[in-house]
Amino acid sequence: MNTPRLADFRRIVVKIGSSLLVDAKASRLNEKWLASLAADIAALYAGKRDLLVVSSGAIALGRSVLKLPAGPLALEDSQAAAAVGQIALARTWTEALSRHGITAGQVLVTLGDTEERRRYLNARSTIDRLLQWRAVPVINENDTVATNEIRYGDNDRLAARVATMMSADALVLLSDVDGLYDAPPDSGVAARHLPRVERVTPEIEAMAGAAGSGLSRGGMQTKLEAAKIATAAGTHMVIASGRVEHPLSAIEKGARSTWFVTAANPVTARKKWIAGSLEPKGTLTIDAGAVTALRRGNSLLPVGVMRIEGDFARGDAVIIRGPDGVEIARGLCAYDAEDAHKIRGRSSSDIDTILGFSGRAEMVHRDDLVVGRE
Numbered sequence: 001m002n003t004p005r006l007a008d009f010r011r012i013v014v015k016i017g018s019s020l021l022v023d024a025k026a027s028r029l030n031e032k033w034l035a036s037l038a039a040d041i042a043a044l045y046a047g048k049r050d051l052l053v054v055s056s057g058a059i060a061l062g063r064s065v066l067k068l069p070a071g072p073l074a075l076e077d078s079q080a081a082a083a084v085g086q087i088a089l090a091r092t093w094t095e096a097l098s099r100h101g102i103t104a105g106q107v108l109v110t111l112g113d114t115e116e117r118r119r120y121l122n123a124r125s126t127i128d129r130l131l132q133w134r135a136v137p138v139i140n141e142n143d144t145v146a147t148n149e150i151r152y153g154d155n156d157r158l159a160a161r162v163a164t165m166m167s168a169d170a171l172v173l174l175s176d177v178d179g180l181y182d183a184p185p186d187s188g189v190a191a192r193h194l195p196r197v198e199r200v201t202p203e204i205e206a207m208a209g210a211a212g213s214g215l216s217r218g219g220m221q222t223k224l225e226a227a228k229i230a231t232a233a234g235t236h237m238v239i240a241s242g243r244v245e246h247p248l249s250a251i252e253k254g255a256r257s258t259w260f261v262t263a264a265n266p267v268t269a270r271k272k273w274i275a276g277s278l279e280p281k282g283t284l285t286i287d288a289g290a291v292t293a294l295r296r297g298n299s300l301l302p303v304g305v306m307r308i309e310g311d312f313a314r315g316d317a318v319i320i321r322g323p324d325g326v327e328i329a330r331g332l333c334a335y336d337a338e339d340a341h342k343i344r345g346r347s348s349s350d351i352d353t354i355l356g357f358s359g360r361a362e363m364v365h366r367d368d369l370v371v372g373r374e
């Protein structure tokens with residue numbers, strides 16, 4: 001595979017580090033730089049690609065608005081600073097993207113939103129809908145409520161989780177480093193830049209341990225963690241410098257960067273996870289019409305479900321059997337067993353009346369379905 005090009009991807013997550021957005025010394029936003037990035041995002045977006053932004057900067061912006069002194073902050077201080085900064089951050093993105101006629105949608109997530117299946121389905125559907133509406137989701141950790149035990153802590157891994165959750169095919173990490181080096185760039189040793197990494201081996205991880213100093217040390221480690229998460233799920237990742245204007249065009253023009261490439265494809269990787277790694281918690285037996293529909297690539301609607309066994313929660317994996325009992329698919333059920341029982345055999349248009357809330361039309365959405373297991 002040649003060096004990937006952003007223009008070749010269909011769904012791209014761009015993560016922006018705090019230090020790029022906020023000029024700590026001048027205590028203000030890097031407006032000009034942000035405008036150049038927004039123009040790059042708009043150019044990719046115009047090509048019918050889905051763009052998602054994971055933006056750090058809430059705490060940094062809050063600090064500057066509140067004029068907090070430099071130095072480390074206690075957890076409650078950074079949470080309160082994020083409360084102030086996140087508003088400014090959201091407004092900044094709305095303005096920057098609206099200049100290109102693009103609508104931004106703020107999504108704040110905590111660790112459980114990508115790790116717990118039930119909440120994962122919720123977060124994914126919301127972001128999916130924003131993308132269908134051609135809005136650009138602007139995502140950050142919900143820093144004001146995330147405590148140490150339930151936080152990602154860094155937006156590198158958050159961005160990788162979002163990218164894999166949304167089956168993105170590319171993740172761009174923009175920060176103050178232009179990639180991975182085999183020795184600290186400022187050590188005086190002739191450090192070699194690695195333009196491409198096929199696999200995050202222990203040798204590669206050792207380089208992160210050695211690379212940079214102070215802030216950037218942890219910085220490279222979390223970026224490698226992100227690379228592992230992304231590439232395992234079929235998402236290519238690139239680390240590139242955001243210290244230039246038009247940073248995405250710069251990558252396309254060959255600016256120094258490190259690509260972590262994957263042989264997998266995000267949809268296949270996700271389906272492998274559904275089919276192989278999740279323990280099924282129940283069984284849906286479906287009629288012949290539904291079997292045909294599934295084999296044609298459609299979702300499973302409640303009307304085609306004849307029998308339900310097991311005690312499963314929303315988002316759990318289930319086995320799907322044909323009328324003869326033969327397994328034909330596996331998938332994530334959008335309803336828990338109790339609700340699934342109530343709507344089984346019924347038309348999707350009756351769901352709201354039966355359940356008393358407006359549920360999804362599909363019992364198992366085709367994106368969550370793997371057909372063809374023996």
Ligand code: GLU
Pocket residue numbers: 017018055056057058059060082140141143153154155156
């Ligand atoms: N969520 C944090 C913020 O918006 C940033 C985390 C990070 O820098 O990785 O301030």
